[in-house]
Amino acid sequence: MTDGNAPDDHGPDAGPALRAGDAEGAVDLAVYDFHAAVDRGEAPRPEDWVAAHPEIAGELAAYFDDLAAFAGPPGPGAEATRAHPAAGPGGGAGRAGLATRLDRPRPGDELGGYVLLERLGGGGQGEVWKARHLKSNDLVALKVLDARVESDGSSVRRLTDEARIIAALRHPNIIRIKYFDHDRGRWFISMDLMEGGTVADRYRGSPAPPEAAAALMEKVARAIHHAHTRNPGVLHLDLKPANVLLDPDGEPRVSDFGLAIRVESLATLAAGSRSTGLSPELDGESEADPAPGPDASAGGGPAAAPAPAPGAGPQDETVAYPVADAMSEEASRTLYRLGAVGTFPYMSPEMAAGRWADVSTASDVYGLGAILYAMLTGRPPFQGKDGTETAAMVIEGNLTPPRRLNPEVDAELQAICLKCLHRDPARRYGSADALANDLGRRLRGEPTVAGGPSTSKHLRFWARRHPFQVALAAIAFGVLAAAAGSFGQLRTSNAREAARLARDVDDKLRMIGRAIVRSARDPRLVDAFRRHDGSPRELRLALDAFLAEISKDYNYWFDLTDSQPLFNVYLVDPSGTLLADTIPEGERFLGRDFSRRDYFQGFRRPPLEGERHAYYVSRVYHSIKDDRYKVAIATRVWDEEAGRWVALLVANVTAGSQLVDLDMRNELPGAAVVSPPDWTYTEFEGTPPSRYVVLLSPDHATAGAPFDPIWRAASDVPLMASFEADPSLKEAVEYVHAGAMTDYHRVGRTPLVVVLRQPYSWPLRLIDSPWQLALVALVCAATVYCAWMRARRGRRAAS
Template structure:
């Protein structure tokens, strides 16, 4: 940054003020001069001089005050940050976590790599120094940070494992990501990056000078993680088209993570490349909720304060306007991040903070195709829509942004549309009211001149009308003959209208059927969820919605938008059914604890190791758990079969995904055989075998047989008789399908 900017107490570009009113320019210069003279100007006095200019003048005075208090800390020299001390060393424990080493520092704490012995895993632990814990504002910010990160659980958001306090030390533990932040990619893929301006520094006016730049909650660690961005950097040099698609894919993942956070009531407010981590598997993680705002939580920043990183702030965020600040500011910041990763340059490249602020609030970013004519048009359209100045002109949600990015990746048309000339004119007029006023005055002058010319021409028009009247009389006779033809056309039009009305009625019925299908899908998603006792009815509703949408598609409706909606519904329902099938399979994962099931599935050593890790036996505690007393000669007491921890559904699903297709089919067959004859009540059996017409008879057989009164384990012969009675109800086709579905018998004792 140049010396002039550093020496100025208020780095604001007065000479390039965009205002067209000289009074505004004079007042802003005078206001800045008072700041530079070491006096705090009276804001109210300036606004009262010209009340008619107060709205416009207030914007510039806000900018000067904000830059005076905050941006100077970003760009100018200042006191060196005080080093945070926690007094903790390697081997110290915080709760159940054993500290290994310090791996990062931020404005609100120190991050350590730690080990959780109970689960034998590495974690990251963020610690609030004791000196900060005594400050209620800092403690509240640290608490909000932990709450915001813990409030969301998403595959692309760094997970919080625990929050606690140990001997007066506040901390929380989170996933440790072996990766690097995407600002490394932005630097590597850029051909001519500008001088940095706080790209990794978050700005919060409430912070003290001792608050240093944060680097997020999941801290990159040494090792092979540095190679995570190397393939993308190489791709940016060799194949720009493929590189753009990879950046769009990462942007879609982050957008869906942010949408999930928004639905949980959390607005990140500091989305930027430095807060996005890419691990060695190409998986992107959203981190650093240090400036997040909980929708239902207390505000930690003052009204009018700008929070975030200046280069990636939305216009309303940069202005510190909390009334307009909502989840759509994250949509803007993500678009600015994706823009920079894709093009290798920021959306607004200014280095001076004040110039950058003016660009964010007044200017439109250069289209990405300006630097690369081969930049995909649809990708560019999506980015420019998400970077609109007004929140209402952007995507309403981060999910809509992700959906459009996915459409681009799938080669389908995006829903975003480029602003029309009229739209751009209205926005330009809103930012240049003085110029518009001058144009309107000129337009009035032109209208008056046109009116005078009209009076002069009126005489000539009167003569023309008299001549036209004579011609009109001659045409009346011809019109009589035309009426008969008009009558015939009227009758034909009436028939056409009737046909059109019939077509409209058919279309209304079609749309009604489509709405019913959409309603069934919403009920299955919103009212029934993915777990609980209603999964059978939910599956039937999903199948009904799928069949309805497929039939409507087959009907040949010609509206592309309607067909696109139906195609989207079909894909969504198929995805929900596949997810339900996977969850049903995941309930069988516990069977792999049985050695005989492992042998039947021919599990590899790696798969066996994954099962043992997912179902670990709890450590044995208490008296009598150690080796037998050599002096007594008595063997240790029998403690029964080993118990296992039951993992959550996500872990079970990962176990199922690790199996081959053949292993998954066989495990499913073993699960069905073990649960016979109960499985004849399950939709996963009723639906593929088309047994719903036989459901009442099946229930009657299950109720009549005394097999359920047998002791644990049951009478296998009684259960077999129940199965035989039910299978006798099947058609030959259903019997053949059942034999293939259930597979060969699983006899663990033979």
């Protein structure tokens, strides 16, 4: 019923240590708080932040080291290094100013503490060299900016952006930056040497095995989701086979973040008609950036675009310029459109058409689908005679299905690929993680979201070639085998998906819970109660101002928009009287008593009764303020000096298809999060009906009124009564109901329960009760016995 864990405050005065399972979330929240303090004009010291979080001190120290190392380059041509002093491979920041300028790198030359061994690739913006560290003898890849573009601030900024972005992304499938420096007149990045080449090299002109393609792209998709969801999150925007490097064991690493843009900068990009390129700093220059430099791949890398041809400047919105390096994608073309650069065959339609308002994480999902398509077919999704024709094909979106080009591609994998490559960004996967989950289902042989739940195929019998007795036996054995296989597969996959969805929902509720606990411990809130005690009008004004401020923070942290369920915050006093509310027109309910609400009564029951900084997730209730159904996350505001709690801070989320960034439209069709209703302050409070309310469901997105309640009768979810009666019950399964299996899994220690119902394949779909299941098994066994007896009598008669 409750989540009794008191989440920690992640400000400089952090509370007790978190559990190990919450470490990653704790790092994210601490980083969020640090940058929020900077945005407010404060000057937090990283060392103080690390000291205040001893349980995650190592992770935070590493983050702040990277932040210092990649804080930004000096002006073009400057000789001072911006790398972290402790990390320098060359042994000092002054080395760049003492060495002679390196105009044309050659094997044997030294650069920033490395000796160049072999040129791996290059393009219009720079070169990639295989190099050896002079002291450790480690082999690395050096990405060196070309001397011709050293004076171009946008090119230097792009290289710096790429170094800073990759350094902040810690994922096993993202290329790792070792060092970034400026030496002998050259900017360079040192990164892992990937001697397995690129996906483009390995599968050039020949399709990859479908299983291998799905397994590799699942890892790449999870790496891109990591980039999307970090703080700050970034979009790659130039995903293509040449930017996926391979180690000698074939493990992928995503590289070349030269076009990456912060997710939070999308609104700025959409609002401005021009930019210097897809860089985190949208400074509004009119001149387009050069294309990204080559990759750190032993097998070569994608070339950068050269300068525009004479007479076709960066202002031209229709001309495409070919990539100079012949070793790059055969059909690759780059587009100088509104300052954007990308690779046509793998560019999303919204980018190719210049619809910047539509650029989002869905644009990277398109790029992932384009790489998958190229691996499955051996060619890009679109391939015209030149860049202009290729761009028109991308925008038009008439795609040849992969199975027509490679019959070995199965229908499920093709459905995944085509969903990624849909022209409409809203019809693609909601996130790279949703794509990775679907590829995982495909690899496990489970039904995918893209292809729909699969059903067992009907058994084919050769009855005409066999006697009647053999046919009966074969039918009986086939029915039993199909039933057993369908039952076992569905039981395993249903339990796994229900448990995963319950964890995801619990993670989002914990995120909100930690946020409101941090707000409740804000000294400004307690100080308002102390200063205005006995002055209701001044207290209300102070509380309204505080709630308005934290509501803006919540909207930023949780990415709440008008398309998502409403989120509001309010305060009630220890007697249950409403003090302040952020909901529109909520002032007319001030002074009303809400002490019977479940979110209020939850703190009068153990184990929360004696815990100060815990939060409670309530049952779904009907709000009399706006006539919607909501779940509340509440915590108490304590006056530590007085030793008492002075108010209850409550945040609630309206029932719908989304919770923060969890989109139920990406889940299986039969999934829902169900809650026992809180009937207080309704006509049913005295005699509650036997039904339950759905908090989260894909059906909310397709309903005519998306915030109208969706009910489940008690007879439709009979095991919900057990969860309501026993708060310690974690999971249960209803094996047979209306031809389907239903898994129940509690969300953390809340009253919410994930209900996942999936239909059986034929013939179990015809079964509606356990008694019918037993009857079918008895009939099948009797059929087999009769067939065996007929065959035995036939052999006796023949003898």
